[in-house]
Amino acid sequence: MRLALLTALTMLAFAANSILNRMALAGGDIDALGFAIIRVLSGAGMLVVLVLIQRRGLPMFQPGRLVGALSLCLYLLGFSIAYLRLDAGLGALILFGCVQITMFAGAILGGESVPPARWIGAGLAMAGLGWLVWPAGEVAVPLTGTVFMALAGVGWGVYSLAGRKAGDPLAATAANFLWAAPVCLIIPIFLPVQMEPVEATTRGILLACLSGAVTSGLGYALWYSLLPQLKATVAGLVQLSAPVIAILGGVALLGEGLSLRLVLAAAIVLGGIAFGLLAPQRRIGSSGS
Numbered sequence: 001m002r003l004a005l006l007t008a009l010t011m012l013a014f015a016a017n018s019i020l021n022r023m024a025l026a027g028g029d030i031d032a033l034g035f036a037i038i039r040v041l042s043g044a045g046m047l048v049v050l051v052l053i054q055r056r057g058l059p060m061f062q063p064g065r066l067v068g069a070l071s072l073c074l075y076l077l078g079f080s081i082a083y084l085r086l087d088a089g090l091g092a093l094i095l096f097g098c099v100q101i102t103m104f105a106g107a108i109l110g111g112e113s114v115p116p117a118r119w120i121g122a123g124l125a126m127a128g129l130g131w132l133v134w135p136a137g138e139v140a141v142p143l144t145g146t147v148f149m150a151l152a153g154v155g156w157g158v159y160s161l162a163g164r165k166a167g168d169p170l171a172a173t174a175a176n177f178l179w180a181a182p183v184c185l186i187i188p189i190f191l192p193v194q195m196e197p198v199e200a201t202t203r204g205i206l207l208a209c210l211s212g213a214v215t216s217g218l219g220y221a222l223w224y225s226l227l228p229q230l231k232a233t234v235a236g237l238v239q240l241s242a243p244v245i246a247i248l249g250g251v252a253l254l255g256e257g258l259s260l261r262l263v264l265a266a267a268i269v270l271g272g273i274a275f276g277l278l279a280p281q282r283r284i285g286s287s288g289s
Helices: 002-026 032-053 065-082 088-109 116-133 143-163 169-190 202-229 232-238 241-254 260-286
Strands: none
Touching: 002 032, 002 202, 002 241, 032 065, 032 169, 032 202, 065 088, 065 143, 065 169, 088 116, 088 143, 088 232, 088 241, 116 232, 116 241, 116 260, 143 169, 143 202, 143 232, 169 202, 232 260, 241 260
């Protein structure tokens, strides 16, 4: 029960990142790269302070640190840049679809056994998510935005897989953010995407800091502490709930519309996740193991 509650809290943090990003960028309070940079800097600052208060060491040069830091950068930058070209719903479908594929692939390559019910649940959740976020009628999918969001999904999937080996989740997340901060400052210089600078307002900076310090920094540290207790396919599956939570949060906090399609599709997504998580447990329990 404790694991389930903490996992749900983490999904709320992930969804809050989307809502905070949407609030800041949609209101013109900050540009996408500015949001990403402030987000990673404030996350690094929060985590380092907590590590120092607890007198822990920062594992800056542990094996796998490069993978964690670079995959975090890929996610943060890809996420922000993609939303210059994609609407929030389509972006969520691409992001979490790629996360799901990456983590299932990682599980299979790692020799993890994936029960048939988990495949069915994942497919059902993906179908519901696709129906939920895909715009009605014909739509032209921007290639640049799609590529960057797909890269962000792969980055987050790899970051989550790497987190399963983290010995000290808080210190490992702090080290990842510290390495990611300078990379996020340098990489945009070489990006082939033209950014329109936006003068950051106090509101935009505060939203980015909240996203970085709380829902990203603390949220990711919590996620790293949970990952060793979750199978890779389970971790991939539960993350499909994040866009549903984000869209429902948009209805409650941003005044976005509520439709029958949203309610039904959200029920399909959550039902698929529940089936994928609970059906294997019932099967194992019934076999007497």
